[in-house]
Amino acid sequence: MTATRSPGPALAVVGATGAAGAALLRILSTRADLWSSTRLIASSRSAGRRMAVRGAETEVLALTEDAFDGLGAGDVALFLTPAAVSARWAPVAVARGVAVVDQSAAFREDPDVPLVVPEINGYAARVRPRGIVAGPDCVTAAMMAAVGALHAELTLAELTVSSYQAAGAAGRAGTDVLRRQLAAVAGAELGEQPGDVRRAVGEDTGPFAAPLALNVVPWSGELREGGWSSHELAIRAESRRILGLPALPVSVTCVQVPVVTGHSLTVRARFASAADPARAREVLEAAPGVVLVDDPAAGEFPTPADAAGTDPAWVGRLRGSLDDPRSLEFFVCADNLRRGAALNGAQIAELIARECA
Ligand SMILES: NC(=O)c1ccc[n+]([C@@H]2O[C@H](COP(=O)([O-])OP(=O)(O)OC[C@H]3O[C@@H](n4cnc5c(N)ncnc54)[C@H](OP(=O)(O)O)[C@@H]3O)[C@@H](O)[C@H]2O)c1
Structure with missing residues (x-):
């Protein structure tokens, strides 16, 4: 009503x-x-x-x-x-x-x-x-607030991303199958023979390309030309559209991990000129929708368990590239249901x- x-x-x-x-x-x-x-x-x-x-x-x-x-x-x-x-x-x-x-x-x-x-x-x-x-897409959404803020300051020249995707992005079907699989592997003898997890889980892989419990699966989407997945190509196309950079080189590898809620991404962003990590920190601290948690000496960095149930994109592990003064590396976590x-x-x-x- x-x-x-x-x-x-x-x-x-x-x-x-x-x-x-x-x-x-x-x-x-x-x-x-x-x-x-x-x-x-x-x-x-x-x-x-x-x-x-x-x-x-x-x-x-x-x-x-x-x-x-x-x-x-x-x-x-x-x-x-x-x-x-x-x-x-x-x-x-x-x-x-x-x-x-x-x-x-x-x-x-x-x-x-x-x-x-x-x-x-x-x-x-x-x-x-x-x-x-x-x-x-929820992976694109997870990184855009941080990547977009850095682009506005430094002008992005290339983006290289790996995702660590939560099962919940596949809706209830994804979380239900992960829970069933976790129950199936909990009591099984595992780790001695190749395929132990597959045997425990059986055919019950749901929306995932392989068993997800106690595993990582380097695939999401449909197969496209050159071995790329439709999901990887979608994240590339969406990033270009949202940033207004139709020719931006973007390379994405999608990986499913046995997390219920919270996508994580490693991002390598190359810019048009030298990128100072200290300045990037200031930009991210001021960016709407972003929270910087980056003190590895104190054990502080974002994890999906911390991001679940929250609104921001959490960024940490910000480093200047060891090989390229124009590149920054960082880690992002965001709740796929909320931010995504x-x-x-x-x-x-x-x-x-x-x-x-
Ligand atoms: N989960 C994520 O992290 C995430 C992130 C970004 C985008 N999305 C997108 O958001 C959408 C919803 O995802 P979700 O994870 O919330 O999925 P979900 O848990 O499976 O929920 C689907 C919703 O759609 C309704 N629905 C399904 N078939 C319907 C039909 N024939 N007619 C009317 N309603 C129907 C369902 O109603 P009933 O309960 O009545 O079946 C339910 O309310 C998807 O397009 C997904 O790709 C999801």
């Missing part, structure tokens, strides 16, 4: 019952309330379920044409749904005049859909030829809501 309408835009959260949707509802309770009402939408499986929005019990509606009744120009629908669902239903919301923010992969490559990380290119959300704004999806979407929705204020 929708609360009684008061002045101001309404927000529809499509995919409210998912992993990113649950994170979004927690985030909404901590942010300025710009919304006259909040409508929760999910699949018919969840219709009638009640969830708390800012402490108010709200009934989940099934995603049908009727779910958008009463919404129109000035309102926002934030989609946290699988790409196929966003592709099918975002245009339905747009046809009602509703501005759509979509955090799936459905529209990220569409040149008529701005791809936005609010800290870096929030201005791009104002021009919406299709009525839709997209948020990037829900927070980014909420911030874009708020930018749109404030356009009419």
